[in-house]
């Protein structure tokens with residue numbers, strides 16, 4: 001940048017007198033003062049230099065940004081790598097699921113060994129536990145209600161409630 005500015009000043013310093021020499025006589029009709037002719041020449045030289053420098057700078061920055069988007073380590077490159085990794089892991093998971101489905105006995109063995117005796121109890125049809133919470137289960141809600149009349153836990157709870165109610169009344 002400093003080098004370019006030096007070069008620019010040098011070019012203006014060398015070229016401006018030449019421009020003044022070359023077109024000074026014809027400019028004398030348009031721009032009467034000599035200082036005005038010098039300024040006009042300097043501006044014309046500098047404007048050409050600046051325009052050229054602007055074009056080079058724009059081209060270089062465009063080239064850099066074009067390279068950046070395709071380089072490894074750039075944002076789009078990382079996103080692409082991430083998507084590839086996700087696709088690979090999903091394909092692996094899919095293969096595992098396909099294998100498990102094609103071998104139902106193997107999958108069953110795994111689930112049994114994992115959870116012990118749980119599957120045999122959870123696979124039974126729904127039961128109706130005692131509403132009072134004594135832990136007994138029945139095949140129908142009617143059977144549970146019938147048990148509730150004689151449930152020891154419920155009767156004990158009722159006796160406690162009566163005692164407590166009596167305390168409140170006194």
Ligand SMILES: [Zn+2]
Pocket residue numbers: 130131132133134135136147148151152153154
């Ligand atoms: Zn009960």
